[in-house]
Amino acid sequence: MKLSKHGYFYLIWMAIFIAIPLFMVAYLAFTSGDSQSISLANFSLENFKRFFTPMYLEVLKKSIQLAFISTIICFLLGYPVAYIISKAKLKNRNILILLFVIPMWMNFLLRTYAWLTLLGKNGIINLLITKLGFQPLDLLYNDTAVLLGMVYNFLPFMVLPIFSVLTKMDNSLIEASWDLGANKLKTFLKVIFPLSLPGVLSGVTMVFIPAVSTFVISSLLGGNKTYLIGNLIEQQFRYTGDWHFGSAMSIILMVFILISMALTSKFDKDKEGDVSGLW
Amino acid sequence: MAKVHTIDLINLSKKFGEDLVLDNMNLYIRQNEFLTLLGPSGCGKTTTLRIIGGFENPTEGKVVFEGNDITGLPPYLRQINTVFQRYALFPHLNVFENIAFGLKIKKKSNEEIKKKVTQMLELVNLAGFEKRNIESLSGGQQQRIAIARALVNEPKVLLLDEPLGALDLKLRKEMQIELKKMQQSVGITFIYVTHDQEEALTMSDTVVVMDKGKIQQIGTPIDIYNEPQNRFVAQFIGESNILDGIMEKDFKVWFLSKEFICVDKGFDKDEKVDVVIRPEDVEIVEEDKAQLMGIVKNVLFKGVHYEMEVQTNDYTWKIHSTIMKDAGSYVGLRIVPDNIHVMRKEK
Ligand SMILES: Nc1ncnc2c1ncn2[C@@H]1O[C@H](COP(=O)(O)OP(=O)(O)OP(=O)(O)O)[C@@H](O)[C@H]1O
Ligand SMILES: [Mg+2]
Numbered sequence: 001m002k003l004s005k006h007g008y009f010y011l012i013w014m015a016i017f018i019a020i021p022l023f024m025v026a027y028l029a030f031t032s033g034d035s036q037s038i039s040l041a042n043f044s045l046e047n048f049k050r051f052f053t054p055m056y057l058e059v060l061k062k063s064i065q066l067a068f069i070s071t072i073i074c075f076l077l078g079y080p081v082a083y084i085i086s087k088a089k090l091k092n093r094n095i096l097i098l099l100f101v102i103p104m105w106m107n108f109l110l111r112t113y114a115w116l117t118l119l120g121k122n123g124i125i126n127l128l129i130t131k132l133g134f135q136p137l138d139l140l141y142n143d144t145a146v147l148l149g150m151v152y153n154f155l156p157f158m159v160l161p162i163f164s165v166l167t168k169m170d171n172s173l174i175e176a177s178w179d180l181g182a183n184k185l186k187t188f189l190k191v192i193f194p195l196s197l198p199g200v201l202s203g204v205t206m207v208f209i210p211a212v213s214t215f216v217i218s219s220l221l222g223g224n225k226t227y228l229i230g231n232l233i234e235q236q237f238r239y240t241g242d243w244h245f246g247s248a249m250s251i252i253l254m255v256f257i258l259i260s261m262a263l264t265s266k267f268d269k270d271k272e273g274d275v276s277g278l279w
Numbered sequence: 280m281a282k283v284h285t286i287d288l289i290n291l292s293k294k295f296g297e298d299l300v301l302d303n304m305n306l307y308i309r310q311n312e313f314l315t316l317l318g319p320s321g322c323g324k325t326t327t328l329r330i331i332g333g334f335e336n337p338t339e340g341k342v343v344f345e346g347n348d349i350t351g352l353p354p355y356l357r358q359i360n361t362v363f364q365r366y367a368l369f370p371h372l373n374v375f376e377n378i379a380f381g382l383k384i385k386k387k388s389n390e391e392i393k394k395k396v397t398q399m400l401e402l403v404n405l406a407g408f409e410k411r412n413i414e415s416l417s418g419g420q421q422q423r424i425a426i427a428r429a430l431v432n433e434p435k436v437l438l439l440d441e442p443l444g445a446l447d448l449k450l451r452k453e454m455q456i457e458l459k460k461m462q463q464s465v466g467i468t469f470i471y472v473t474h475d476q477e478e479a480l481t482m483s484d485t486v487v488v489m490d491k492g493k494i495q496q497i498g499t500p501i502d503i504y505n506e507p508q509n510r511f512v513a514q515f516i517g518e519s520n521i522l523d524g525i526m527e528k529d530f531k532v533w534f535l536s537k538e539f540i541c542v543d544k545g546f547d548k549d550e551k552v553d554v555v556i557r558p559e560d561v562e563i564v565e566e567d568k569a570q571l572m573g574i575v576k577n578v579l580f581k582g583v584h585y586e587m588e589v590q591t592n593d594y595t596w597k598i599h600s601t602i603m604k605d606a607g608s609y610v611g612l613r614i615v616p617d618n619i620h621v622m623r624k625e626k
Contacts, residue, residue, distance in 0.1 A: 172367040178354040179361045180381035
């Protein structure tokens with residue numbers, strides 16, 4: 001294969017920023033010893049064995065559960081939003097989609113911190129509730145708060161790809177469906193929705209992956225109640241100093257994500273004939 | 280009782296914003312008729328078809344289907360099907376599922392669906408294509424699937440918007456013949472849109488010539504060709520020599536500073552008129568029999584005839600003749616009264 005100048009540039013880029021780090025993570029995962037002196041480490045499967053114990057598996061299960069639920073909520077909220085915006089007049093459409101994107105320009109941490117002020121013991125919502133004469137609620141530091149944070153942060157990633165498929169959809173296909181006797185609901189179910197599946201698939205991918213590996217949202221909004229695989233990995237690198245175990249967990253998470261994405265796109269391909277998904 | 284028309288368009292007007300796209304259109308379409316809307320790009324053909332199909336609402340006027348007003352009725356409640364310009368086949372369904380779409384919506388039984396789809400595939404000469412992917416079909420095949428998908432619903436009316444526009448010339452000619460055969464064998468009303476005048480003339484029972492949102496002439500292909508009602512139709516259909524003339528009195532028209540005998544009457548005295556003469560109606564004759572003399576400017580051999588341009592005083596004639604004359608030769612021209620078409624000038 002002959003590569004252009006740009007080709008070489010990307011190759012070097014990928015080597016530095018993807019291949020080498022990945023290799024280092026894999027190396028660390030399959031070795032054990034003192035993290036500070038990498039060269040002395042020797043091959044071992046100890047880190048993986050350690051992970052497959054009930055305590056850690058529970059954390060993985062919880063992460064997957066929350067990521068799964070938040071992906072579904074994002075889909076249920078995001079699809080109608082994307083659909084409505086895609087049906088709006090061209091002028092309004094761009095404004096509406098901009099409204100959705102603008103919050104994403106703000107710092108991710110800042111946005112998540114904002115929820116602390118809203119949900120906290122003396123936060124704005126509880127202030128209102130007490131003003132109305134009710135007992136303040138425990139809104140923060142639970143799974144629901146984490147879910148809320150995930151949905152809030154990742155919803156645009158669901159809306160945008162679906163919106164993009166829907167606006168690009170050939171309107172004459174919709175008219176053809178009406179023409180053949182399908183009313184608006186049937187047209188949606190039999191034509192619009194199936195044709196928008198590639199967008200749904202990218203949306204699901206783009207929400208699920210960051211949700212399953214997040215540690216910021218869970219540590220800010222979940223406190224120590226909601227402990228996810230992301231937190232576990234972060235802990236190994238930042239506090240415990242066990243880079244080997246942290247790397248092993250990263251690899252496990254990565255493999256899990258790869259498998260689940262492969263399954264999703266296979267499901268999509270089965271239904272779609274040969275719509276080219278992510279794979 | 281007068282027979283009810285399949286479709287009546289009554290005082291139909293359509294505005295997009297301030298643009299008047301259809302201007303007070305009146306038209307009826309009989310059962311089993313092959314009617315073609317013909318006109319230059321942007322004259323409102325597609326808009327007319329979309330109003331009949333229910334995809335667009337008229338600004339004014341009514342669409343009447345077998346005597347019932349259906350203006351405002353959504354497309355899925357009309358007994359009309361459409362073959363879209365770019366086919367609009369569903370890419371997520373295979374050939375069978377595409378054709379079966381309308382039948383499934385109508386909840387027909389599986390056996391019936393299977394039987395009808397198979398029949399349709401035979402009709403369009405694509406038996407055995409059930410499992411094929413839409414993207415794997417050629418343009419002509421997709422086009423036939425689109426027709427099958429519409430026809431399988433046994434509509435009273437089939438709307439076709441330039442269905443052959445994307446095909447190459449040879450396939451186009453073949454499909455013209457096939458389409459006409461299909462229309463005759465299934466016996467339904469076709470409303471066909473094209474801007475190709477040859478296509479319109481060969482396929483239709485009735486041709487509607489449109490320009491700028493207005494109907495210019497309605498008639499059989501022969502009428503339209505032989506008796507164009509105005510300058511636009513004459514110019515648009517086939518080639519024509521169009522000259523400014525003055526109608527001296529009945530059966531006497533004056534053009535190119537000469538008096539000619541014609542078969543038209545009923546004009547005002549000395550009314551200004553357009554005189555239309557088809558290129559094949561100008562005879563090349565000896566000088567003693569000639570009404571006009573001219574010099575041949577150029578000659579092209581066109582297989583059956585020669586196409587030439589002959590310059591007389593003030594006018595260059597387009598002439599089709601089987602007689603060969605060299606460029607530069609001096610020739611006589613003659614036009615028999617029957618072939619001189621006099622028409623009123625448009626205001
Ligand atoms: N949705 C629309 N909004 C605004 N103007 C439109 C719309 N649809 C059509 N027009 C205008 O109406 C006029 C007639 O369009 P129409 O599509 O009916 O023409 P047509 O005869 O089918 O032409 P063609 O042979 O190019 O397909 C054109 O000037 C077009 O720009
Ligand atoms: Mg058109």
